[in-house]
Amino acid sequence: MAASDRHRRILFRTIETLEAHYAKQPDVYVSGDILMYYVEGDPHQVISPDVLVSFGLEKKERLTYLVWVEGKTPDFVMEFSSKSTYNDDLGKKMDRYAFLGIQDYFLYDAEGLFLPSQLMGFTLVDGEYVPISDDGDGGLHSDVLSLDFHVDDVGLGLYDPVAEAWLQTPAESAEARAEIAEARAEQEAARAEQEAARAEQEAARAETAEAEVAQLREQLERLQRRR
Known part of the structure; x- marks a missing residue:
């Protein structure tokens, strides 16, 4: 027909x-x-x-x-x-x-x-x-x-x-699972980027702190030499 x-x-x-x-x-x-x-x-x-x-x-x-x-x-x-x-x-x-x-x-x-x-x-x-x-x-x-x-x-x-x-048909179910997996992968990548950004911020703060400590030591040494 x-x-x-x-x-x-x-x-x-x-x-x-x-x-x-x-x-x-x-x-x-x-x-x-x-x-x-x-x-x-x-x-x-x-x-x-x-x-x-x-x-x-x-x-x-x-x-x-x-x-x-x-x-x-x-x-x-x-x-x-x-x-x-x-x-x-x-x-x-x-x-x-x-x-x-x-x-x-x-x-x-x-x-x-x-x-x-x-x-x-x-x-x-x-x-x-x-x-x-x-x-x-x-x-x-x-x-x-x-x-x-x-x-x-x-x-x-x-x-x-x-x-x-x-x-759903098997093909539609497979496509839906693939989309979910892709979304999860994107979320994991976003979390990894956030973790990397936080790590960079921590490293930057550590460098700043070290620089401040070094500066204070220099100031202390100068004061001690004046005595």
């Missing part, structure tokens, strides 16, 4: 961010744009979420997601809507995900042109999707993921309210 550079960039970043967030949990599977077959023996019963998260599954590479093999459907799916997909995302796909029992369904419009709201979220209640209300800070909370989704300068930000931290 054709998509803009912005759409593709934010989609890939979202998957990468979620993968990094769950990297240390071996039973959380994160994927995207993978064919998910949900009726054994019927290859026409297939759907392909842009983003999915499934708890209780081994973290491994898969060619396809076979529901009858995995024993469950994903817990969270997200669609990145475009001009050619937004009607299905709000219609047939939404109905299909509800039928499959997927708990949280989120939609994001990278261009802000097609969905009623740029970011939308739904949670399954009695077999039907109910809209998730704004958390008061412009974000939508997924109970399944325990994460907040926000439209931000990056495009789509993910926030962990427990850790009180914005999620």
Whole structure:
């Protein structure tokens, strides 16, 4: 499906961010744009979420997601809507995900042109999707993921309210660590310069004191010679 550079960039970043967030949990599977077959023996019963998260599954590479093999459907799916997909995302796909029992369904419009709201979220209640209300800070909370989704300068930000931290990709985390290390190095260099300046001041004071002592000795010697 054709998509803009912005759409593709934010989609890939979202998957990468979620993968990094769950990297240390071996039973959380994160994927995207993978064919998910949900009726054994019927290859026409297939759907392909842009983003999915499934708890209780081994973290491994898969060619396809076979529901009858995995024993469950994903817990969270997200669609990145475009001009050619937004009607299905709000219609047939939404109905299909509800039928499959997927708990949280989120939609994001990278261009802000097609969905009623740029970011939308739904949670399954009695077999039907109910809209998730704004958390008061412009974000939508997924109970399944325990994460907040926000439209931000990056495009789509993910926030962990427990850790009180914005999620980052591995590259972003590495860059942040490098910036912190650079700032610390600059602070250490500044402290070293301050110490060197203090040492110079102490040396200058010592020289001044020595000069004063020498001058006093000369004066004392002159007085003694006059006697």
